[in-house]
Amino acid sequence: SSELTQDPAVSVALGQTVRITCQGDSLRSYYASWYQQKPGQAPVLVIYGKNNRPSGIPDRFSGSSSGNTASLTITGAQAEDEADYYCNSRDSSGNHPWVFGGGTKLTVL
């Protein structure tokens, strides 16, 4: 079945670098997009394509991809980066043309 797998939780010390990963067969064909979601709020796009940031997203957010794994890296994590992060991609193989990862809860210590 088509799916994207993320670690449920990751923590990082304030100002340090953290990488959040997303694995899935669809990532061999499509880049992942990444969304940040804070409690009670709608998701916000932070990375799309190979490594593109929408206007207003700080440059400490970056994306990369290798094989079946996509990564979101936050370089110099800030307290306001504490949130849930979801990856998403197209999936041409399953019954869900689009698929989300299960999400990663990022804690900034």
Next chain:
Amino acid sequence: QVQLVQSGAEVKKPGASVKVSCKASGYTFTSYYMHWVRQAPGQGLEWMGIINPSGGSTSYAQKFQGRVTMTRDTSTSTVYMELSSLRSEDTAVYYCARESKFTYYDILTGYSTEYYFDYWGQGTLVTVSS
């Protein structure tokens, strides 16, 4: 500026139907596909389906086939998501999300198109309870 404004919270009984609206503004409504995504309490995001506001064509996740209907009204730039035969497991926040895409050329793989959700509605809480 682009805005997606959704209708307000709903409380429904099991077996009933709910219709959620998403009014778009700040862009050409018929130029961008719209998706619906839901999130149960404490859970992750779940893709439900997509509608092409231009022609009205739709595609639904298999899980929701037969229970979900997505429509649009181009005169008001509004898309709708109706879910029927509600059960308690349908209690969730429902989001509309605009799809954007870009095409790029890679010397090894040729032309490729990438898709992403660049704007989201504020969400509509649907509670299913007897």
